[in-house]
Structure formats: C-alpha cells, structure tokens
Amino acid sequence: MQNGAMFDWNDLKAFLAVARGGSTLAAARTLKINQTTVARRIEALETALGLKLFERGQAGSRLTEAGEDLLAEAERMEVSAKAFANRAGAHQRGLAGTLRVTSTEILANLAITPALVGFRELYPDVKVDLILSDLPLDLAAGEADVAIRAGQALTVSDLVARKLADFEFALYCSRDYAARRGLPATLEDLRQHDLIGGEGGRMALPGTRWMFEQVPGAVPAHSSNSMTNLNLAVKAGLGVAPIGCLLADLDPDLIQVWPPIPDLGASAWVVTRAEMKDTLRVRAFIDFIVPHFATLRRTLEAQGAAMKAQKAAAVVAFPKTG
Template identity: 30%
Template sequence: MDKLSAMQAYCRIVDRGSFTRAAEDLGVSAALLSREVSRLEASLGVALLSRTTRRMTLTEAGRTYYDEALVILQAVGSFEERIQKTAGVVSGHLKVNAPSSFGQVVVAPMLPGFCKQYPDLRVSLTLDDRVIDMVEGGFDLTLRIRSSMKDSTLRARKLGEVRVGIFASADYLARNGSPTTPEDIRHHQTCGYLLSEHLDTWDLTGPGGEISVPVDPKVRVGNSFVLVELLVAGMGLGTLPDFISGPAEEAGVLVRVLPDYALPTRAVWAVLPAGARQDGRVGAFLRALKEAISDLHS
C-alpha cells in the first residue's frame, strides 16, 4: 500500500465528508476508496471512520490521523516545490487552454505576476468555451469548469470550486416581481448559457430541500459576458458563476434572486493529457492558479 496516496485519499474523504464526492474529485470509484481506507485501518490497527448507510463520522484516532496527515502532506508539497525551484525546472514553453470568461476574469490577472516569478518560462494562453482536443492542440494543460470529470482518458486535478446563483436586474424584478419560491421561476422569462450543464433544468437546494425547475431560456448565448449584458438589460433571470456575478452584484447592476437557494457547485479542473507528467512548468502554474481561485472566496 502506498501510504502517501492513502493519506491523500483519506484526507480528501474527510474534507468532502463523503466517499462518493471524494471519489469524483480523485477520478476513482468510491468502492476503491473504501478498500483503500480499510487497508489503511488494518495497517494501523484502529478504526478511522465510523460508517453507516446514512452518515460518516471520524473516530478519535481518525481525527488525530487526519490532523497529522495534513501536516505531512503539506510538508511533502513544500519540499517538492523547493526542489523544483532549486533545480531550475520552471522554464520552457507552457501552453494552456481555458474557458473564455474564466480565463479573462481569473487567469489573465494572475499572469503578470506569474511570468515575473518565472522569467525563463514562456506562456501561451488560449481561450475557448468548447471542449478541445488537447493532443491535437498541443496543450500541456486545459481548465474545465463542471461538476465532475468522467473522461478516463484524461488526468484531472481539482483546483477549487465555483458557486452558482440566480440573478436579474433590479428593473426586471420591479416590472415582473421577484420570485419568492423556486416554483415562481416558471412564471419568469430566463436567459441561458449554451454550454451550461443546467441549460434546461435548474436543480436548486435550499430551505425547502431539493427541487428541479424546468426552464426554457428565451435567449441562449455561448459567452458568459454576453449573458451578463442580457440580464443587466432586463431580459429575465439567469444563472451565473460567482467569479462573473461578484463584480456585477457589488456594483448593484444585478440582484441575487432566491438567495437561500443555490445550484450545484461546479469545480475548476486542471486536465492533463493521458500519460502526461506534471512537470515544473505545470506544477508552478497550478499553484499560482489555485491561489487565485482561493482569493475569489476570501
């Protein structure tokens, strides 16, 4: 058993509070993670998790192991980063592909500082909302925003999460009223993002539990910035990720609708071609991007 991998898997399970969600993050099956934890518990001679059909809790030993494992994993990460820097491996040409809006709002602002930190590295950033062929495009890395990554031919690493909410302009709400329950959405005009995983159905979770609301967007666009403009112009309700909605909401040009309800959280995935090795170029970029994503929610 690879103890380091087992530690990483165990910590992810604890962080996510679920074998299933941890398995989605790591790109493996929940059954595999369960066997991994069982082997870990057997090697330690103690139970780390108390599992029932409904919930999972940490034992006292499980909490101690989690706390200590985090320290070890952080130390390993710091050590690898120091080795990479002293070895001078952050050089060459890095080709990155990202969704248009995410690339402009999150990736582009971090690039100047990143390039100054690694002056021997050249970066090519391509923005495209559609899923591209990484091998054909010659990309070292592509970024995707979706609930899960199920393509077994790719290597994916989760960098962070994106929250999604419902928004409209104050003018539209003044003219049409503001929904007070998810069912009210059926009586409103909507606008949609063509490549969204929830274009025709909004799955909401809130005080009333989970509810799926069918929608039929009057206008459907392939760019998030165009969607924002439509919503600001009073064309109806629409869903936006937090990195897009934040500035518009702070400026008061968009209002959050049904603030106690949210659509499923999306993850930011870093995807490498099958068989590709994460070298110093990719590792340095992912560390910088993960920090930029973290800053969105700070």
C-alpha cells in the same frame, strides 16, 4: 579590422576584464586564470581585429582610442551572451518555451490573466498562450498543454487534475429587470418571467437545465452560446439565469432571485496530460495557480459578502410576482 575576422569569446572576456581591472594581473584574478593566458588572449584578439586595444606600461594597461570605442560594444555583447546562456539554462531545466493554457473566458478574465504578471516575474522565459473556449479542448490530442475547467465533475480519463475551488450557483436578474417585472415568490412563478438559456453545449449546463426543469415547456426568451455573454445578458436586464455566486454577489446591479441551488455547485480544476505533469514549466504553472485561486476565492468571498449585505435591504423594495 580585417573582413570576416573572427575571435574567441574568451578573448573578449579577457578584454573586458583588463579594461575594468586596469592590468592583466587584475584580469587574471577576476577570471581565475594565469596572467600569461590573459596576455595571450589580448594578443590574439588584437591580431584578429587588426587593432591595438591597450597601451601597456608600468602602471598597467590603458585602453587605446580604438579600445575605448569598442568597449561599449563588448559590454553589449557580454549582456547578450549572458542572456543567451540564461535562456539556454532555462531550456535545460524545462523552464522556458511556450505553455498553451485553455480555459473559459470568465475564468481567464477573473483569475488567470491577472495571475500571469506574477508568474512571468518568477518564470520570465515561459510564454503562456491562452486559448479561450466555453467548450473543452482535447488535451489528450495535444490541443493544449494545461486546461482550467469548471463543472460538476470531471470526465473519467487519463488526465491528471488538481482542484482549484468550489462554486455555488443561484438564479439572478438585474435591478432594472426586478423593478420592471418583480421577483418570483416561488419557483413556479418563473413561468411569468423571461428565462435566459444557452445554445449548443451551454444548454446542458446543470444550473440552466435545473431552471428549465422547474417550468417544463418554457421557451428561453434569450439564448447565447457564450457564458460571458449570458452573464452580460442578465446584467443588461434581459431576464433570469443561473450565475456563479462568487461573481454575481460582487455586482451591485445583480439581484439574487433564488438562493443557491442545492447539489448544483460546480468546481474548477487545473488539468494536464499524465506525461506532461512532470514537465517543469507545467509543474511550475500548476504550483503557482493553485494557491493563487485559493487566495482569490477568499478575497472575492469577503468582498461579495459585504456587497450582498448592502444589496439585501434593497431587494424587499421589489414587488413579488405570483
């Protein structure tokens, strides 16, 4: 082979078609070009490589030893070329590239990460980067492309949102805590209990704020600036705190101290910038995650109801304070 020899990709396609079909005529039919063009392409490739690739005869074209050796390499190049073309097409359709999605760790662990397997199967050229934070990133400033946010209401803005689900919150403690400290008979009895609060922006959560409004002047026995860690603190037995019922009811170690708090439910939304809502990879992600949340919610509610029924009988065994 001559150093630096170059060849046309169409010549390589002709080489593969002749090798597979056994003749220039069969290759011409496969490639939908005339036989003379196939023969010319094979000749051009042999000239560029400085090698004879086929032995021609009455029965057709048979690979030479060099042709046999190069066939596997040509097939690998064909696979790479097809992958290149497919990925370029995906970019043209807007279904390739990176999608930066921000959410809380709880929502990511519960719903988003498990959904990414199915999303990747549908859109293999879209890479989802998760940015986890309990505090919202600034989508308008481009800190992320899509956000999945939870709260009582969305801030008025130019962002575009679709609701994913509604959630109830209630006060919970662990079985260990209830065995040691009992359960409050009234909300005023919360004064006799260890209350778990948040630091930074977390103290402003409606459920946490409501709990401390019931016992003015109470000081948190434990605080955390992470919602995930706050939930774990309740499970560890450090005290009482408001937790989303959908998750807490699934946990056999958690006891509902007080029924769901009226008017303090929260919702989850998927949010993006107005100029990005029609970007195909953004639209594909939103159209995928909305029904996924709906299905997951129904599944978790059914599982939670069954677990809650099992836990209900055991609650009466814990002493009531007050």
